[in-house]
Amino acid sequence: MAAKKSSFDLDQFLATRTEAVNAALDKFLPSEKTKPATIHKAMRYSLFAGGKRMRPAVLLAAAAACGGTEAAAMPLACAVECIHTYSLIHDDLPAMDNDDFRRGKPTNHKVFGDGIAVLAGDALLTQAFEIAAQAKGWPRYSHKDLILEIAQASGSLQLVAGQVADLEGEGKKLSVAELRYIHERKTSALLCCSVRLGGMSANCTPAQLAALTDFGYHVGLAFQVIDDILDVTQTSEQLGKTAGKDVAVQKATYPAIVGLEKSRKIATQLTDKAFAALDIFKGKAVALEALAEFLLKRDK
Amino acid sequence: MAAKKSSFDLDQFLATRTEAVNAALDKFLPSEKTKPATIHKAMRYSLFAGGKRMRPAVLLAAAAACGGTEAAAMPLACAVECIHTYSLIHDDLPAMDNDDFRRGKPTNHKVFGDGIAVLAGDALLTQAFEIAAQAKGWPRYSHKDLILEIAQASGSLQLVAGQVADLEGEGKKLSVAELRYIHERKTSALLCCSVRLGGMSANCTPAQLAALTDFGYHVGLAFQVIDDILDVTQTSEQLGKTAGKDVAVQKATYPAIVGLEKSRKIATQLTDKAFAALDIFKGKAVALEALAEFLLKRDK
Numbered sequence: 127m128a129a130k131k132s133s134f135d136l137d138q139f140l141a142t143r144t145e146a147v148n149a150a151l152d153k154f155l156p157s158e159k160t161k162p163a164t165i166h167k168a169m170r171y172s173l174f175a176g177g178k179r180m181r182p183a184v185l186l187a188a189a190a191a192c193g194g195t196e197a198a199a200m201p202l203a204c205a206v207e208c209i210h211t212y213s214l215i216h217d218d219l220p221a222m223d224n225d226d227f228r229r230g231k232p233t234n235h236k237v238f239g240d241g242i243a244v245l246a247g248d249a250l251l252t253q254a255f256e257i258a259a260q261a262k263g264w265p266r267y268s269h270k271d272l273i274l275e276i277a278q279a280s281g282s283l284q285l286v287a288g289q290v291a292d293l294e295g296e297g298k299k300l301s302v303a304e305l306r307y308i309h310e311r312k313t314s315a316l317l318c319c320s321v322r323l324g325g326m327s328a329n330c331t332p333a334q335l336a337a338l339t340d341f342g343y344h345v346g347l348a349f350q351v352i353d354d355i356l357d358v359t360q361t362s363e364q365l366g367k368t369a370g371k372d373v374a375v376q377k378a379t380y381p382a383i384v385g386l387e388k389s390r391k392i393a394t395q396l397t398d399k400a401f402a403a404l405d406i407f408k409g410k411a412v413a414l415e416a417l418a419e420f421l422l423k424r425d426k
Numbered sequence: 427m428a429a430k431k432s433s434f435d436l437d438q439f440l441a442t443r444t445e446a447v448n449a450a451l452d453k454f455l456p457s458e459k460t461k462p463a464t465i466h467k468a469m470r471y472s473l474f475a476g477g478k479r480m481r482p483a484v485l486l487a488a489a490a491a492c493g494g495t496e497a498a499a500m501p502l503a504c505a506v507e508c509i510h511t512y513s514l515i516h517d518d519l520p521a522m523d524n525d526d527f528r529r530g531k532p533t534n535h536k537v538f539g540d541g542i543a544v545l546a547g548d549a550l551l552t553q554a555f556e557i558a559a560q561a562k563g564w565p566r567y568s569h570k571d572l573i574l575e576i577a578q579a580s581g582s583l584q585l586v587a588g589q590v591a592d593l594e595g596e597g598k599k600l601s602v603a604e605l606r607y608i609h610e611r612k613t614s615a616l617l618c619c620s621v622r623l624g625g626m627s628a629n630c631t632p633a634q635l636a637a638l639t640d641f642g643y644h645v646g647l648a649f650q651v652i653d654d655i656l657d658v659t660q661t662s663e664q665l666g667k668t669a670g671k672d673v674a675v676q677k678a679t680y681p682a683i684v685g686l687e688k689s690r691k692i693a694t695q696l697t698d699k700a701f702a703a704l705d706i707f708k709g710k711a712v713a714l715e716a717l718a719e720f721l722l723k724r725d726k
Binding site: 161162164165166212216219220222245248253258260269270273274280282291293 | 540547548551555558559580587589590
């Protein structure tokens with residue numbers, strides 16, 4: 127592991143991929159001047175608010191692990207980022223988590239008002255499918271497969287289900303199983319979908335897809351456990367969003383249920399399982415390995 | 427025209443098609459008991475609130491005009507109804523039109539709360555693409571074409587644009603051109619998309635698709651002009667939603683800008699243009715013709 131890691135420059139990978147994803151998103155989205163300007167300003171405000179582009183990054187890294195090209199993976203990378211951004215805009219609404227800050231900037235509804243924020247989310251969700259439809263289909267993975275993959279990960283059984291369970295769980299004492307149900311849907315589903323889409327964009331083998339699914343599931347869960355930990359241990363300035371929010375609204379989190387130390391252990395175990403899933407790539411998944419390690423050690 | 431109409435039983439067409447669409451939607455949507463139950467109850471509450479299923483009806487009628495089957499058209503008919511229902515749920519939110527009643531029943535957010543109503547809309551929008559992806563692709567119209575058709579009609583340049591312009595136009599004095607911009611996007615876009623998808627599901631010729639586009643555009647505009655007229659002339663009981671709402675919030679409408687009589691004339695002219703577009707079908711588009719006449723003469 128150490129040897130593989132030292133030979134891979136993750137900072138450069140992330141910097142170049144973020145730049146490429148931003149350029150592609152800029153091309154896919156209507157300009158700020160396109161009528162009605164308000165909605166395109168609102169969509170772009172949140173889409174270009176400095177997000178870490180982790181979902182596109184794992185998607186592009188998975189494509190690379192399977193010998194795919196960035197060109198084939200890019201529309202799908204942009205689509206998942208649109209889905210992620212839409213879900214953040216709607217989650218931040220007063221009717222949901224009621225957050226004033228995101229990525230260090232006022233949330234969409236604080237700038238554009240609740241009505242436009244709802245519509246900006248709607249438009250980004252719709253845009254995701256418009257962009258995904260422009261991806262290249264493959265013999266193994268047709269447009270039908272790609273669209274179903276995104277729709278199922280984002281729908282009422284996954285991403286939306288996670289947000290519903292999260293809303294309904296506020297102020298209640300949840301079990302670890304119930305909390306995992308939320309995390310699997312709220313975070314792991316779209317991250318796992320991103321990793322799988324990366325493989326699909328490279329026309330990967332069924333065995334590779336199974337390995338990527340295993341990897342994505344565990345990294346996604348680890349990612350959310352760490353989010354919970356950071357909410358307790360970091361300041362709002364460090365996070366760029368309101369810290370301590372989970373405790374304030376009595377949201378169930380890993381640290382609240384099992385304590386901070388055990389939460390850290392769980393995150394490490396999940397990441398180990400994710401690493402193990404990559405064995406099949408025999409060292410070709412260096413970017414995915416580096417990303418998983420980065421996600422575990424991040425401090426914001 | 428009169429001869430064609432007498433030979434076609436529209437009531438029976440609408441009754442059988444509504445039943446078939448409802449049965450198909452019931453199959454596509456997760457049951458009310460599927461976890462998380464709240465979201466599936468909320469989605470189904472609005473989806474089965476007694477809507478007129480006009481978009482599925484024109485879609486199925488267009489498919490029939492092009493010699494297609496109901497089986498091939500049905501997933502697309504269900505997809506556009508999901509899009510329509512999502513847009514109503516979000517439009518009714520306090521942050522938008524703030525409506526308490528829809529189709530004679532309390533609106534989604536009045537029953538389930540604002541947060542779940544936002545999510546139910548999100549889930550139905552996502553579900554639309556999941557369902558559409560399950561339609562049969564054709565040599566002329568691939569899954570890519572079908573998904574793009576729906577995404578573009580529903581996105582920030584069409585359906586969402588109409589709602590944004592509508593929101594921004596409240597209390598302002600709009601020109602007829604500005605009002606038409608709103609109507610084209612808020613109503614005509616999805617109706618036109620529905621008619622086109624019907625043709626696509628029947629692998630129609632490019633000439634047929636052009637005729638259907640022309641038809642759908644004009645029927646869509648006529649539909650919205652009539653909606654404006656009914657808001658002024660009918661009671662809330664007759665409409666099953668709050669009448670006089672447009673006047674109350676000083677919303678720009680055709681009756682407000684050009685008066686009731688000229689509005690009726692415009693609706694008739696638009697419908698005539700729609701009829702003319704169907705000439706190419708040489709009498710095979712009886713269901714579409716009957717639907718257009720029905721839409722013009724409706725009183726709710």
